[in-house]
Amino acid sequence: MQKGLDLKAKENEFRELKEFIDSKRDTKGILMQTLHKAQEIFGYLPEEVQKFISIETGMPMAEIYGVATFYTQFTLTPKGEHTIGVCLGTACYVKNAQLVLDKLIKELGINVGETTEDGLFTLDATRCLGCCGLAPVMMIDDEVYGKLEPKDIPDILNKYRK
Amino acid sequence: MLVVEKVTVTINGIEVKVPKDYTVLMAAREAGIDIPTLCYLKDVNEIAACRVCVVEADVNGRPLRNLPASCVLKVEDGMNVRTNTPRVREAVKTNVELILANHNRECLTCQRNGTCELQKLCNELGIEDIPYEGEKRPQIVDAVSHSIVRDASKCILCGRCVSTCTKVQGIGILDFTKRGFETEVAPAFNHSMADVPCTYCGQCIQACPVAALREKTNIDDVWQAIDDPDKYVVVQTAPAVRASLGEEFGLPVGTRVTGKMVAALRRIGFNKVFDTNFSADLTIMEEGTELLGRVKNGGKLPMITSCSPGWIRYCEMYYPEFIDNLSTCKSPQQMFGAIAKSYWAKKAGIDPKKIVVVSVMPCTSKKTEAARPEMQVDGIRDVDISLTTRELGDMIKQARIDFLNLKDEKFDKVLGEYSGAGVIFGATGGVMEAALRTVADILTEKDLESIEYKAVRGIEGVKEASVTLPIDGVDTEIKVAVAHGTKNAAKVLDAVKSGEKDYHFIEVMACPGGCVHGGGQSHVSSKARLDVNPKVNRANALYEEDQSMEFRKSHKNPEIKKLYDDYLKEPNGHLSHKLLHTHYEKKEIYPLQNEEEFKELMEQLI
The missing domain is CATH 3.40.950.10 (Fe-only Hydrogenase (Larger Subunit); Chain L, domain 3)
Structure with a gap:
């Protein structure tokens, strides 16, 4: 079982979320916005945060959990400091994106959807990122890396390792 | 006087005048035409999810796209509906076959064998073969609570329980979780039914067309007590049971069977029928x-x-x-x-320690009540086993009693x-x-x-x-x-x-x-x-x-x-x-492992 969130250390974060919910009290259909905000604040949506949203909005836990598990942009497990998204869209795929991904899996020692033990990287496989001319492509946070070859990977990762 | 505007629709060649807020499904009933349904639960769940009630329709000669679901299709003047065409029959059959492809079909040993709405539908539609064999949802049975068993392998995702818990009871213990093939109707965080703030009212069981939600059965415990020569087994029946038990034997809903029920309990072997x-x-x-x-x-x-x-x-x-x-x-x-x-x-x-009190209740929550720690006097439990009306029906059948x-x-x-x-x-x-x-x-x-x-x-x-x-x-x-x-x-x-x-x-x-x-x-x-x-x-x-x-x-x-x-x-x-007399106390809902800290935090934020 996942370790509980350190609630004492997160008081300000909860306060920020509460202020957001308070500002939307009169609006209908605020669950999606609230979950986005919560994920932006906490990085993920642990049970403590969903229970908090349930208490503050009066929505049933099952409904919140249902929405949080329906959309892939929400995650219930903590994300790393940096998120790597390797494009496996058609253009990238035919340009050997799989080899790039394999190299990342080997270098990071984790599979797709997982986070490194040091909490630095989360590895995702994505659909088309919309810059097929640069295939194969990956993104780290907001940075795009194009025309990749597996041998480029270690140097790129080192930039984030400081 | 409120005058409801009526419209004229034709269904399978039969013309009917119905209020304009009617659905095609309701209008068809007026015309004496039976459209099959599965996820439909009147006024509670009308969501066109199962696609079993689809029809062909046109309005003044203009055909409606695809096959609309009649449970949500509103009638219109000049609407012409056909429920029995090759296209409709084929679609309905395929839709049910697809549901069956991911349904745990252990019908012979299923608690709902004979009362299952999916089983009945298959029989009516003449389904003889399930052409789509593929991956199935794994069978993980949650039988931890005293009252309600959840078995996702039998769930057909109709949503009737979700709507009932949310809209009728105002609680919302169950909802659709995850997506696509992994979709499951489950409590938040996939908690056991034993760990969620459920009242165990069992209205979800009443809503479920299959056996995905069912009561935890205690029939064997009762037989064991009756067969034990050292036990003195007395039974009590709640008032509502006599008004429903007959339905287990095909009698009309609400037939009062008090005298037959007493006779059956005696034949089952209870020492006293109270x-x-x-x-x-x-x-x-x-x-x-x-x-x-x-x-x-x-x-x-x-x-x-x-x-x-x-x-x-x-x-x-x-x-x-x-x-x-x-x-x-x-x-x-x-x-x-x-x-x-x-x-x-x-x-x-009689030594109270030898007495086994069995209750027959219209209720699934009574099972949990009987097990509450405070429900005892000097270490002797008030009620030992609590059965539902349905379980008593099953026992009478098991005892081969001609009810x-x-x-x-x-x-x-x-x-x-x-x-x-x-x-x-x-x-x-x-x-x-x-x-x-x-x-x-x-x-x-x-x-x-x-x-x-x-x-x-x-x-x-x-x-x-x-x-x-x-x-x-x-x-x-x-x-x-x-x-x-x-x-x-x-x-x-x-x-x-x-x-x-x-x-x-x-x-x-x-x-x-x-x-x-x-x-x-x-x-x-x-x-x-x-x-x-x-x-x-x-x-x-x-x-x-x-x-x-x-x-x-x-x-x-x-x-x-x-x-x-x-x-x-x-x-x-x-x-x-x-x-x-007894006492009641506040119960935490969805308690966290760090609940104390959470409470402190909530107080800080006020």
């Missing part, structure tokens, strides 16, 4: 006295009934601020057990003696009416003849009434309210909380309609519900029994009088408190 109605009468003596005490002595008001264990859980979890308003009375099920193992055991000369041809028999003496007031406990408003019959007599010191309080009867969600009664010589208006279904209970409690309403006495039953429509009653299919209202039919059966009784007020029950004269001495006395 009636929860006896302890319902006892409840009125205790609860009525408690109410008078609170009114006269400035106690906590409004007082709220405590018979329904689903309601008690609801109050403990969602409205803990009303716990002091709850009557301290145990429910009739528990009172019965406590009296059977004390007063009656002594009278009969329909049984001759009526009477309950055994002493704890089988009851008044008409005890019987009506099973319908919403019944406890209130029974209490008023007794309280009015006590206060007026008369044997009042007008005893039917019709204002508290019926299936209106919230009912109110007031009676003027002399309290300490002063005519006082006693204001009462009756709510059934937890969503209605919430409405009443919110109104009390805001000061908008004030009452002396409130009756709450967790299930819509009260116990007659409890989660443990016989299944009535979605289709059958279009023709009969189980809440009404079964309640009528109880009011009919009430009228047939010699005694119709709890305090007139001669065995209740004797119980007080010989043993308890007085209502709310010392012994009553030991045996018949």
